[in-house]
Structures are given as structure tokens and as C-alpha cells.
Amino acid sequence: MKHLDEYRDPHLAGKLIDKIKALSHRPVRLMEVCGTHTVSIFRSGIRSLLPPSITLLSGPGCPVCVTATEEIDKFIKLGQQKDTIVATFGDLVRVPGSSSSLQKERADGADIRVVYSTFDALDIARRNPSRTVVFLAVGFETTAPTIAAAVKETKKEGIGNFYIIPAHKIIPPAMEALLAGGELAIDGFICPGHVSVIIGADAYRPVADKYHIPCVVAGFEPVDILQTIYMLLSQIEEGKAIVEIQYRRAVNFTGNEKALALLSEVFETCDAPWRGLGTIPDSGLRLRDNYRALDIETKFDLTVPRTQDHPGCSCGDILRGVKTPLDCVLYRKVCTPSNPYGPCMVSTEGTCAAYYKYHD
Amino acid sequence: MCLAVPMQVLELKENTAVVDMGGTRKAVRLDAIDRPPTVGDYVIVHAGFAIHCIDEEEAKITLQYFEEIFADETSR
Ligand code: SF4
Numbered sequence: 001m002k003h004l005d006e007y008r009d010p011h012l013a014g015k016l017i018d019k020i021k022a023l024s025h026r027p028v029r030l031m032e033v034c035g036t037h038t039v040s041i042f043r044s045g046i047r048s049l050l051p052p053s054i055t056l057l058s059g060p061g062c063p064v065c066v067t068a069t070e071e072i073d074k075f076i077k078l079g080q081q082k083d084t085i086v087a088t089f090g091d092l093v094r095v096p097g098s099s100s101s102l103q104k105e106r107a108d109g110a111d112i113r114v115v116y117s118t119f120d121a122l123d124i125a126r127r128n129p130s131r132t133v134v135f136l137a138v139g140f141e142t143t144a145p146t147i148a149a150a151v152k153e154t155k156k157e158g159i160g161n162f163y164i165i166p167a168h169k170i171i172p173p174a175m176e177a178l179l180a181g182g183e184l185a186i187d188g189f190i191c192p193g194h195v196s197v198i199i200g201a202d203a204y205r206p207v208a209d210k211y212h213i214p215c216v217v218a219g220f221e222p223v224d225i226l227q228t229i230y231m232l233l234s235q236i237e238e239g240k241a242i243v244e245i246q247y248r249r250a251v252n253f254t255g256n257e258k259a260l261a262l263l264s265e266v267f268e269t270c271d272a273p274w275r276g277l278g279t280i281p282d283s284g285l286r287l288r289d290n291y292r293a294l295d296i297e298t299k300f301d302l303t304v305p306r307t308q309d310h311p312g313c314s315c316g317d318i319l320r321g322v323k324t325p326l327d328c329v330l331y332r333k334v335c336t337p338s339n340p341y342g343p344c345m346v347s348t349e350g351t352c353a354a355y356y357k358y359h360d
Numbered sequence: 361m362c363l364a365v366p367m368q369v370l371e372l373k374e375n376t377a378v379v380d381m382g383g384t385r386k387a388v389r390l391d392a393i394d395r396p397p398t399v400g401d402y403v404i405v406h407a408g409f410a411i412h413c414i415d416e417e418e419a420k421i422t423l424q425y426f427e428e429i430f431a432d433e434t435s436r
């Protein structure tokens with residue numbers, strides 16, 4: 001395992017840090033888009049090793065965190081329908097909506113089941129033919145193809161009681177929205193590893209070209225991230241803004257064709273609401289006409305009143321990188337992982353949860 | 361939520377593979393994988409689906425990191 005040792009070699013990490021220091025001549029702000037990177041950066045103490053001229057910002061990198069309150073409220077309303085089973089990934093259950101959460105609804109008798117995969121949800125539908133089973137389809141490009149596969153299978157098998165609420169988000173438009181907002185100066189993006197497995201690094205070209213921002217797709221080891229920072233600094237120094245891949249062992253430029261074909265067969269892009277970022281054009285996915293009948297909103301009216309996030313919760317600002325959890329008045333005082341006020345404290349990859357766990 | 365970990369392929373059936381990570385076995389779907397794996401290959405698994413086939417050495421680098429980073433998390 002020579003290779004692995006290299007990734008763990010403190011010597012190599014030390015060398016990279018020296019190289020980074022030698023290259024930092026001016027203040028730069030780099031944003032990691034992916035929540036797994038946030039956790040990795042905190043856990044390995046990378047922030048404290050970098051020269052003070054480099055600021056690492058956490059972006060909107062977790063699907064649970066960016067799910068808007070209005071979407072959570074819809075999920076809750078769905079849970080209240082008669083004869084309905086809601087199937088969901090685990091983290092969502094604890095996210096507070098404007099007045100309840102799926103967890104509270106479950107305590108009040110709603111049938112809400114945590115699944116590991118969309119096919120587990122499909123199994124629930126097969127075993128409960130007299131009930132309506134709805135999967136809460138959240139996730140980025142890594143997850144969306146798995147949901148597309150379940151949707152196709154539902155149609156093929158003629159399963160009549162399985163539906164989804166499409167609430168996916170796609171990443172590059174959110175990166176553009178952050179830049180277009182103009183409230184935040186970003187000098188480089190540490191691009192998500194596993195989203196890029198599917199979409200390929202070319203997907204960031206518009207960000208790099210239009211906004212002249214260097215983009216590097218990174219792996220999850222501390223040495224991966226240090227090397228990525230070094231690559232970004234080199235680009236900044238040379239005045240370049242191109243897309244590069246550090247995480248070559250899993251990512252290429254064109255992505256996973258099969259998954260992308262599955263995605264575009266079942267879904268088309270649409271505008272979507274993001275927590276903290278508002279509605280971003282073409283940043284969500286809805287079912288194509290051919291599959292539209294599987295959208296639960298063709299069957300139930302799930303319109304919810306306009307909602308308010310918990311007053312005091314700064315998740316929106318944190319997801320835009322304009323605040324850190326330390327700037328939130330509720331952080332640690334009342335908002336903790338066991339009693340979260342906002343999604344950034346619920347999700348393991350949420351910025352508030354990462355701060356809580358690793359920041360003293 | 362979108363954690364994707366490398367697991368080794370033990371068996372292949374039509375559209376599923378039985379994979380292993382540190383003694384935990386499960387069946388994953390192959391609908392969205394970039395190229396068909398053979399037994400012994402490592403695949404990156406996300407939410408019950410294999411999404412990418414990678415070589416062993418490289419898989420182990422990523423795998424060990426995830427084992428450490430999420431060892432103390434509640435299983436999801
Ligand atoms: S600490 Fe809690 S209340 Fe504050 S922003 Fe984070 S999740 Fe929201």
C-alpha cells in the first residue's frame with residue numbers, strides 16, 4: 001500500500017503546506033462546495049495549518065441543508081394525508097419546518113419510514129398496495145440518477161401506488177448564483193468529489209469561464225485537499241481560471257454517461273428554491289411528461305402557506321458563506337445536534353454540525 | 361447525506377452486485393454505474409447504487425478515510 005502511505009505521509013502534507021505558504025502573496029478566499037469536504041477540513045485541522053492569508057469558506061454543500069423550509073412544510077403536509085406512507089433518507093426527518101418536523105409528525109401517528117435506497121421505498125409500495133407510498137426525492141446529482149432508476153422501474157412494473165416529490169438540486173447553477181449575487185468575493189472553488197463523478201469536471205467550465213474563477217475537483221483526504229488548495233493558488237498566481245481535477249482516481253471531465261442518460265430520460269431542469277439562495281433558474285429537476293404522473297403533486301394539493309425560517313437561525317447566510325456558525329446567536333446556546341434549530345445543525349455534513357463537533 | 365463509499369464486489373447478478381465493506385455485505389444496484397464491474401473490483405456506492413468503478417489501490421485510499429471520518433457517526 002505504498003500509495004496509501006503517501007496520502008497519509010505527514011512529510012508530504014508538510015511539504016505541501018510549505019509550498020502553499022511560498023505561494024501565498026495575497027489574501028484569497030476559497031470555497032468548498034461539498035459538505036464532506038467541510039467535515040474533512042475541520043477534522044484534519046487544515047484551517048489552522050494554512051497561512052492566515054487563506055480563508056476557507058463553506059458553501060451550500062449538503063442536500064439536506066439546502067432544502068427550503070417550504071419544501072419541508074410540503075413533506076410534513078404530505079405526512080398528514082390519509083393512507084399515505086412517506087419514505088425518506090434519515091437526515092430529513094429531524095429538519096424543522098416552520099411549525100413541525102417529520103419526526104414530530106411521526107410521533108403524532110404519521111407513517112414516516114427511513115430508507116437507505118429508493119428501491120427500499122419501492123419495496124414498501126409493493127408490500128402495501130392499498131396505500132400511497134411517496135419518496136421524498138432530495139439530493140444532488142449523485143442521488144438523482146438513483147431516483148430516476150426507481151421511477152423507471154415503477155413505470156415498467158406498473159406499480160400504481162408509488163410516487164415521489166421531486167426536490168432535487170443541481171450544483172453548478174448554485175455556484176453561479178453565489179457569484180452572481182456579488183455579496184461574496186470568491187477566488188476559487190474546491191469542487192465536490194462525488195457530484196463530479198456523475199456530472200464530470202467539464203460541468204464547471206461556465207463558472208470558470210464566465211466568472212473567471214479557478215475550479216479544482218478534490219478528493220477527501222487531507223492531502224487531497226491540500227493539493228487542491230495548492231493547485232488553486234497556482235492558478236490564481238498565474239492569472240488562470242480553468243477547471244482541473246485533483247481527484248483523478250474517481251473523476252473525469254465528461255462524467256458518468258450512463259447515469260447522465262438515466263437522469264435526462266426521466267428528469268428535465270426547472271427552477272428550484274434553495275435555502276438561503278432563493279429560487280435559482282434551472283437548478284432543480286422535475287419529471288418529464290412521460291413520467292409526470294408519478295409526481296405526487298398531480299394527485300394531492302400540497303400547497304403550503306408562505307413560510308418563515310426560525311427567527312435567529314442563520315442557516316441561509318451560512319450556506320451563502322457570508323456568516324459562520326459562530327455569528328449565529330443560537331449556536332451552541334440552544335441549537336445543538338441533539339436539539340437542532342436549522343438543517344445545518346441536523347445534517348452530519350452541515351456546517352454548524354461540523355463546527356460543533358470540531359471547533360473549540 | 362450524499363456520502364459515497366468504495367466497496368468491493370463479491371458477487372454479480374443481473375442488475376445487482378453483492379458488495380462488502382469491512383465485513384458488512386449488501387446488495388447494490390448497477391443501473392447507474394459507468395462501466396460493468398467484475399468480481400473483486402471496487403465500486404463507489406451511494407444510496408444503494410454503484411455509481412463508479414475504481415481500481416483497488418485507489419479505492420483503499422478513499423475507503424480508509426471514510427472509515428475513519430464516519431466511524432463514530434450513527435449509521436444511516
Ligand atoms: S447554529 Fe443552529 S440556528 Fe444557528 S445557523 Fe446553525 S443550524 Fe441555524
Ligand code: SF4
Nearest residue numbers: 034035036061192362
Ligand atoms: S458528496 Fe455530495 S452530498 Fe455529500 S457533501 Fe459532497 S456534495 Fe454534498
